[in-house]
Amino acid sequence: MLVFAASDKGGTGRSVTSANLAYHRALDGDDVCYLDFDFGSPTAAAVFDLPDVLSEAEGRGLHSYLKGKTGEPLRVDVWSRTEHPQLRSRPGGSGRLVLLPGDRTGGEFVTDDENLHRCVDLVLRLKREFDVIIVDLSAGRSYAMDLALAATSPRGGLGRLKTRWLVYHRWTRQHVMAAAELVYGKQGIVQAGIAMGHEADALSAAIRFVRAAVPNLESPLWSQVSPAQYAWMRQCDTQLEEIAAGRGIGKTRVLSSIPLEPVLQWQERLITDEDVHDRRIANVETWQKMGELAQRLTDDKYWGQL
Amino acid sequence: MSGPGTVFRETSAQPATKSVPFSHLSLELGHLYMEDFVEGPDRLRGHFAAVRPWVDAARAGVGSLPAGKRPRISTCFLIDDYFSRLSTPAELIPPLLAAAAEAGLTIDYLARESGCAVSQPGRRDRAELAESVLHRLVESPPPGSNGFRPPVSRTGWLTNGRRAPSGRTSAALDATGAVWEPPSETGARGHSVFMDVELWSGPEDERTWSCAFLASVWQLVRLGLLRDNGEPVLTPAPWDAKEFPAEWDALPPVVRLNPLAAPFTAYATCSILPARFLPVEHAVRVILDQVHVEPEALRQVTVRSQGEGITVPAAVVDRTSYVFPPGL
Amino acid sequence: MGAPGKTTDAVLACGEVRTCLLPTREAVDQQVAERLLRLRADEPVRVSKRPNRYAVSPDVLTGVDCRLPTANGSKVRAVGTVTSRAALVEGRVLQATAYFSAPAGGPDRRRPWGYYLVRPGVLVPIGKVSPRAVAEGFLTRHHQDELDVGSIAEGQLSRISRLLADSFDPPLTTTDTRVRWAASPASDGDEPPLRFTVAEDGLRTLDLRLPPGTAPAAAAALCEDLALHDWLLTTVVDKLDGLRLGSADGKAALKVLRPLVDHLLHLWLPKARVERPLEALWDALEQEPGFSRQWETQVRRVRDQLLLQAILTQREALGASLTTS
Numbered sequence: 001m002l003v004f005a006a007s008d009k010g011g012t013g014r015s016v017t018s019a020n021l022a023y024h025r026a027l028d029g030d031d032v033c034y035l036d037f038d039f040g041s042p043t044a045a046a047v048f049d050l051p052d053v054l055s056e057a058e059g060r061g062l063h064s065y066l067k068g069k070t071g072e073p074l075r076v077d078v079w080s081r082t083e084h085p086q087l088r089s090r091p092g093g094s095g096r097l098v099l100l101p102g103d104r105t106g107g108e109f110v111t112d113d114e115n116l117h118r119c120v121d122l123v124l125r126l127k128r129e130f131d132v133i134i135v136d137l138s139a140g141r142s143y144a145m146d147l148a149l150a151a152t153s154p155r156g157g158l159g160r161l162k163t164r165w166l167v168y169h170r171w172t173r174q175h176v177m178a179a180a181e182l183v184y185g186k187q188g189i190v191q192a193g194i195a196m197g198h199e200a201d202a203l204s205a206a207i208r209f210v211r212a213a214v215p216n217l218e219s220p221l222w223s224q225v226s227p228a229q230y231a232w233m234r235q236c237d238t239q240l241e242e243i244a245a246g247r248g249i250g251k252t253r254v255l256s257s258i259p260l261e262p263v264l265q266w267q268e269r270l271i272t273d274e275d276v277h278d279r280r281i282a283n284v285e286t287w288q289k290m291g292e293l294a295q296r297l298t299d300d301k302y303w304g305q306l
Numbered sequence: 307m308s309g310p311g312t313v314f315r316e317t318s319a320q321p322a323t324k325s326v327p328f329s330h331l332s333l334e335l336g337h338l339y340m341e342d343f344v345e346g347p348d349r350l351r352g353h354f355a356a357v358r359p360w361v362d363a364a365r366a367g368v369g370s371l372p373a374g375k376r377p378r379i380s381t382c383f384l385i386d387d388y389f390s391r392l393s394t395p396a397e398l399i400p401p402l403l404a405a406a407a408e409a410g411l412t413i414d415y416l417a418r419e420s421g422c423a424v425s426q427p428g429r430r431d432r433a434e435l436a437e438s439v440l441h442r443l444v445e446s447p448p449p450g451s452n453g454f455r456p457p458v459s460r461t462g463w464l465t466n467g468r469r470a471p472s473g474r475t476s477a478a479l480d481a482t483g484a485v486w487e488p489p490s491e492t493g494a495r496g497h498s499v500f501m502d503v504e505l506w507s508g509p510e511d512e513r514t515w516s517c518a519f520l521a522s523v524w525q526l527v528r529l530g531l532l533r534d535n536g537e538p539v540l541t542p543a544p545w546d547a548k549e550f551p552a553e554w555d556a557l558p559p560v561v562r563l564n565p566l567a568a569p570f571t572a573y574a575t576c577s578i579l580p581a582r583f584l585p586v587e588h589a590v591r592v593i594l595d596q597v598h599v600e601p602e603a604l605r606q607v608t609v610r611s612q613g614e615g616i617t618v619p620a621a622v623v624d625r626t627s628y629v630f631p632p633g634l
Numbered sequence: 635m636g637a638p639g640k641t642t643d644a645v646l647a648c649g650e651v652r653t654c655l656l657p658t659r660e661a662v663d664q665q666v667a668e669r670l671l672r673l674r675a676d677e678p679v680r681v682s683k684r685p686n687r688y689a690v691s692p693d694v695l696t697g698v699d700c701r702l703p704t705a706n707g708s709k710v711r712a713v714g715t716v717t718s719r720a721a722l723v724e725g726r727v728l729q730a731t732a733y734f735s736a737p738a739g740g741p742d743r744r745r746p747w748g749y750y751l752v753r754p755g756v757l758v759p760i761g762k763v764s765p766r767a768v769a770e771g772f773l774t775r776h777h778q779d780e781l782d783v784g785s786i787a788e789g790q791l792s793r794i795s796r797l798l799a800d801s802f803d804p805p806l807t808t809t810d811t812r813v814r815w816a817a818s819p820a821s822d823g824d825e826p827p828l829r830f831t832v833a834e835d836g837l838r839t840l841d842l843r844l845p846p847g848t849a850p851a852a853a854a855a856l857c858e859d860l861a862l863h864d865w866l867l868t869t870v871v872d873k874l875d876g877l878r879l880g881s882a883d884g885k886a887a888l889k890v891l892r893p894l895v896d897h898l899l900h901l902w903l904p905k906a907r908v909e910r911p912l913e914a915l916w917d918a919l920e921q922e923p924g925f926s927r928q929w930e931t932q933v934r935r936v937r938d939q940l941l942l943q944a945i946l947t948q949r950e951a952l953g954a955s956l957t958t959s
Contacts, residue, residue, distance in 0.1 A: 029876070029886065031807045059778065070778055071454035071785030075835055093878030093886070096809075124795040124802065125788075128657045131807055160800045438676035444715060446747035447697035453716060453732070454785035493744055534676045595747050598695050598715075600677070601754055621748025 001298060002123060002161050003134045004148050006189070007168040008178035010139045013212035014168040016268040017258055017293070019047040022134050023270050024294035026078075026097040030131040033075075033098040037137050037144040039063060042102030044136060047268050049084035050076055054104050061103035065122065066115045066147075073100050073122065086272045095131065116150055120157035127161065132297075141187060149189065153196040164303065165189065165207040166255065171214040176240060180247035183207055205305045208255035210293065216259045219285070255302055256293040261286040323536045323602035328610055329378040331368050332528040332572035333361065335411060336634065337384055337579055340392040343402070350405035356633045357578050358409045364576045364629065372615040378568035380414045384524055387554045388420040389517070395550035395557050403563070414567035415542055421559025422523040422540075423515050435532065435539060436515045439523050440505065444598040448492050465502045466592045467491040503589040518589035522597070525590060525626050527560075530571030530607065531599045542570045573611055573618045576627045580634040587628055594623040644756070646765040647817045647850040648772045649733025650784045651861035652791055654810040655869075659803045661725040661897070664689065670794050671720055685906050690721040695754055696732070696786050699744065702763065703780045705770035710763045712736065713744050716783055717755035717850075720790040721858065724901055727865070729858055730790035732783040733815075735850040738763060755850060757781075769816035773839040784812060806893035808869045813861040815840040817853045828915045830860070838864060845911050852909045859908050860916070863925055866901055870894055870932045877939070884943045891943075894936055902929055 005018040019034060026032045036044040042061070045053040057074050065073035078097040079090035126133050137144045152158045167189075169179035183189050183204075193203045215222065217233055225233070244250050263271060263282045271290060275282040296302045336357050342349055361381075368377040383406075385398070399416065406413050423436045448468040460469070470489045491498035506513040526532050532539045543558035544565065551557055560570065579587065599622055611618045619625055656662065662670070664681060671679040671691035681689040695715040702710045718732040733755065740758035750758065776782075791810075795802075820827065820843035829841040840860065844853055873890050904926065905916050919925050 068455050071782050071788065072776075077835070093876060095876065120796070120799075121788075121792040124657075124792065124799065125810070127802060128654050128795070128804055129807055129809055157796060157799055161802060434675065438674065441674040441676070444695040444697055444751060447699040447713075449699045449711075449744075450779070451698050452700035452780060453696060453698050453782040493746065532676070535678050596751070598751050598754065604752060620752050621746060622752070623746075623748050 001132050002127070002152070002158065002163045003132065003297065004137055004145075004163070004165045005134060005168065006137045006145060006165060006182065007139050008182040009169075009175060012139070012168040012170050012175065013258065013264065014139070015043045015136050016047050016264055017168060017210060017212055017290070018134055018136050018166070019044060020270055020290045021294050021297065022097060022132070024291050025132050025297070026095045027091060028294065029093055029095050031095040031129065032132045032134065033096075033100060033126055033130045035062060035100045035126075035133065035135045036102040037062060037135050037148075038102060039138050039142065039144050041138075042104065043268065044099055045076075045101050047270065048076075048078050048099055049082045049087070049269065050078070050099065050101075051083060053081070053099070053101050057101040057103055059103065061101050063103040066118050068114060068118065075100055084270065084272075086274045087270065098130070115147060116156065119147055119151050123151065123158055123161070141182070141192075145189070146192070149193050149196050149198065153193070153198050155197055163206055164297065166210050166297075167207060168210045168212050171211050171237075171240060171257075173240060173243060176244050176249065177247065179209060180244075180249050184248055201305060205303065207253075208303065209249050209253050210255055211257040213260045213264075214257045216285070219259065219283070221260070221262075255296050256289060258289050258293065259283065259285050323533055323600060323606070324538055325606045325610075326530040326538045326541075326571045327569035328530060328607070329380045329568040329570075329572035330371070330574070330616070331364065331377065331379045332570065332575045333364055333379055333381045334528075334575065334577040334579070335361065335381050335383050335406065335413060337577075337583060338386070340386060340390045343398055344392055347401050347405060350402055351408060353634065354406050354409035354411055356631055358411060360578050360629045360631050361411060364578070367576075375614075378572075380568040380570055380572065381412060382415040382417060382528065382570065383413045384417045384419055386419045388418075388423055388515075388520065391554060394552045395554060396552050399550045412564055412567075414564040415560055415562055415570045416545075417524070417527075417540070417560045418554060418557060419520055419524070420554070422520045422527065435527070435534075436506075436519060436523050437513075438532070438534065439519075439526060439597060442598050443593070443596050446492055446596050448490070462506050463502055463504055464593060464596060465489075465500065466595070467494070467498060467500050469502065501588065501592050503592055505593075518586050519593060521586055522590045522593040525575055525594060526597065526599070526622075528570070528572060528575045529622065529625055531603050531622065533600055533603055573607060573616065574625045574627065576629065578629045578631060578634075581630040584630060591623050591626070594626065595621070597622060643737045644735035644850065645738045645819065646769055647733060647735040647853050648769065648783070649731055649815055649850075649854055649857065650787050651729055651731045651813040651815070651854075651858050652784070652787045652810060653727060653729045653813070653861045653865040654791060655804055655806070655808045655897070656722065656726055656728045657795060657798055657802050657804040659801075659805055662722070663725060667722045667725050670797055671722065673720075686901075686903050687724045688721065688907065689725075691719045691790075693717045693719050693754070694790075695751075696789075697747070697750070698757065698781060701777075701780045702736075702757070702759070702768050703771035703775045703777060704764070704767040705774065706764075706767045708764070708767060710768065711760045712740075712757040712763075712781070713760065714750045714757040715754055716757070716786050718786050718790055720794060723862060726897055727862060727901060728791065728794060729862060730787040731854050731858055732786035732790075733850060733854045734783065736763065736765070736768065738765060765818055769818055769841070772816050773814055773841060784814070787812075805897055806873070806890075808865075809836050809872065811836040811838060811861065811865045811868055813838045813840055813857055813864065815842060815853070815857045817842040817844045817848070817850075819846040819848075820844060826918070828918050830864075830919060832864075836868075842915065844915075848909075848912065852912060856908050856912045856915060859904065859906065860919065863902065863904055863929075866898060867925065867929055867932070869898060870929075870936070874932060874935055884946055887939060888943055891936055891940055895940070899933055899936065902926075902933075 005014050007014040022032045022034045034044055036042045053076050060070050060074040062073050064070045076099045078099055082088060150156050152163050167179055167183055169175040190204050194200050261283060271282045271286055276284050276287045336353055365379060371377055403413060424434055467490045470487055489500040491500050503518055504516050505519045506515050508514045527540050540560045542560045542562040545561035545563055607618055667689040668679040671689055673691050673694050677692040679689055679691055695717060697715055699713045702712050704710055716732050716734045720730045722728055734757045736757045739762040742761055825843050827843045831839045840857060873894060877887055877890055905913055
């Protein structure tokens with residue numbers, strides 16, 4: 001399965017949630033690879049705690065590959081290379097977890113047919129080796145997104161691969177509207193996809209939203225707020241739900257809601273079982289929701305035409 | 307694949323390349339457009355009169371053969387029935403042969419240009435000759451080609467060097483690569499003569515082959531270097547009838563008009579052509595320089611010519627020569 | 635000048651073999667294999683059925699003009715063509731090979747392209763080279779602007795993958811392997827005939843000393859055979875490594891083991907297409923580390939596990955029927 005992670009704005013937790021998603025799928029036994037297509041600012045190496053990879057990827061990362069500068073994009077085995085103390089021993093029964101980092105100084109670039117061919121070749125090759133391929137796209141309408149839509153269009157070469165889109169947004173009025181615009185707007189994913197030959201229904205059936213950093217009003221985090229504050233927040237939440245529904249990204253289109261997690265506010269990292277149960281620094285709910293997202297990603301029940 | 311001492315052999319795993327007979331020289335007595343034929347017999351007579359002295363020169367130019375050997379030279383003429391068919395074989399061929407005879411020339415072999423393009427009627431199992439050659443192109447690598455970045459090919463075109471980069475493809479805020487670069491000829495002496503040859507046009511499943519590409523196929527056919535799954539291609543068919551058919555497709559792609567002619571295929575070719583074909587033949591040389599001929603076919607030429615005490619140039623393009631005489 | 639295309643003066647042959655599972659649900663039959671491997675209209679796909687089903691594409695050439703990797707960092711430019719081909723073993727495993735041979739020296743400037751085209755698969759150096767420095771450099775270094783035969787082999791795999799894009803559905807995920815090899819003529823010294831090194835990320839290097847006069851194509855065939863069996867071994871070992879043994883989750887184990895039996899276990903057949911004088915090199919690998927020995931152990935493990943699962947399943951069913959009755 002090919003998964004594209006997109007968002008309209010930065011700071012939506014797209015990269016960090018996608019990385020956790022990759023981690024959970026690998027724990028469940030899938031062979032997973034994570035492609036950092038965030039051409040502007042590759043961050044995956046930091047999330048997986050691979051400090052040396054940034055400099056290693058210089059001239060050998062995905063940008064260099066797509067631009068035709070290297071034939072062999074760098075691959076990093078996360079289990080064996082990470083500095084994260086709890087990840088270093090690969091759990092029994094888990095699958096491979098491999099990062100294809102971006103170049104540090106890649107920047108955005110204009111795509112052409114050559115890039116498209118290389119992109120298609122790379123994905124087909126990874127499809128032989130991995131069960132799940134997660135592609136982290138840069139925020140907003142980017143050339144990376146263009147490339148993804150072109151490659152998965154009927155004429156692009158990857159048209160028959162099972163493809164799913166995750167669109168991340170935070171739970172605020174601005175973020176909800178921006179995410180809806182990114183998908184259904186005039187220059188949105190669906191319209192751009194149709195222009196490239198995608199079938200509208202099939203494409204929108206393959207798009208789901210992930211709400212990130214959602215405050216759970218029932219959690220202990222908010223137990224100290226005054227009744228007035230609580231009532232106001234409750235009202236905002238209801239209004240947001242209405243806005244979301246009105247823009248076509250209501251609950252039925254949401255794959256998962258990841259709660260606000262203090263650990264992730266401080267550090268973009270993988271949340272492990274140990275973080276939750278032994279060190280007790282992360283909320284168990286976060287761990288569970290990440291797991292739920294990973295499960296639902298491949299569960300057809302949560303996908304398709306609504 | 308099997309080594310010495312192998313007992314078990316499978317014919318499907320061991321292809322064989324059949325050999326063809328060779329003249330010393332295949333001499334092409336000019337080339338005309340259909341429109342030229344329409345101009346009438348005088349046009350044809352003028353053509354062969356201008357060709358005649360150069361035929362003698364080409365014969366003399368075959369060079370010294372081992373004592374007692376007469377040079378084997380066959381003549382040929384290619385009729386363009388691919389791009390336009392203004393006339394029929396029955397109308398067109400007899401005046402052509404008469405005009406040649408008047409100048410004291412014999413056309414040993416007559417070929418149809420579409421024979422170089424499409425598969426023979428009734429031989430649908432055979433590949434289109436032009437398409438086979440297309441798959442044998444190995445592009446000359448501009449310096450710096452390391453295998454990952456093969457010469458950037460533009461579908462349907464072939465160059466003798468490196469094209470000017472198209473548009474700006476550098477990363478944002480990356481100043482390198484944004485400047486215009488001129489195209490360049492690989493191996494140019496000082497300055498470039500860059501050529502970009504169109505090989506075909508139209509949709510891929512019904513291509514129209516370019517004149518230059520068909521002319522390259524024609525050269526390879528005359529040099530006896532093409533095979534189809536090991537079998538010779540465009541083998542001349544004898545033609546004894548006085549009459550010619552009313553349909554081009556009823557005429558075999560290559561016919562032998564002179565029963566006593568030396569073999570159609572030859573170690574070397576010489577084409578006597580009007581100077582207006584100079585750009586086309588330049589393109590032919592660019593193409594021939596990048597065709598990878600089956601090694602076994604090359605080897606057969608080497609062995610045979612060495613047996614005759616004759617040296618054939620190693621590179622295919624060096625086996626072709628041209629005369630562009632005045633007044634043609 | 636020697637006869638055109640003659641490679642008897644080659645002092646070195648190098649190449650890379652890439653091996654992967656053909657990404658179709660089932661092994662493909664001969665007809666499909668021929669369609670996938672047909673690179674030219676006028677040249678057939680060679681097929682053979684003994685001792686196993688095998689099909690190989692015609693050779694294709696790729697022109698290169700670049701620096702060769704050298705162990706001592708000396709700058710050597712070479713011009714010529716790299717031969718590549720793709721092959722299918724039992725319609726199930728796909729291999730692509732790209733290789734070249736090189737003489738010890740060549741003209742001091744680039745010749746017209748036709749000169750190189752009549753020497754297929756030969757890279758002619760501009761000036762002189764040290765064969766040893768190139769062989770070592772080829773196996774150990776990889777610099778961006780230097781010769782990249784791996785990508786030429788990968789190009790073959792990509793082409794076939796694109797043809798299969800509509801039916802892309804591998805029955806199990808496997809890691810591709812890359813065997814990079816360099817062959818020099820054996821001398822009288824006591825050098826071992828072969829050094830096989832397993833590096834990370836699917837890369838292996840193979841340093842070969844071959845009987846003088848061995849054709850580069852024969853060396854390539856030997857390396858393809860070694861690469862195939864190394865890939866089989868790697869794949870089965872990887873799958874068994876990841877297995878959650880002893881767990882109650884028998885279904886998960888079966889999900890891993892079954893594809894191995896269905897698709898891979900019958901493919902082990904060393905030396906199927908190796909020329910006789912080169913068989914000794916295979917035998918060296920059988921001695922140390924013992925390819926076939928390890929394979930047999932792994933196969934036994936797969937079978938034992940399956941047997942165990944069968945017994946457990948049976949017992950469960952029996953237990954279930956006892957409690958319900």
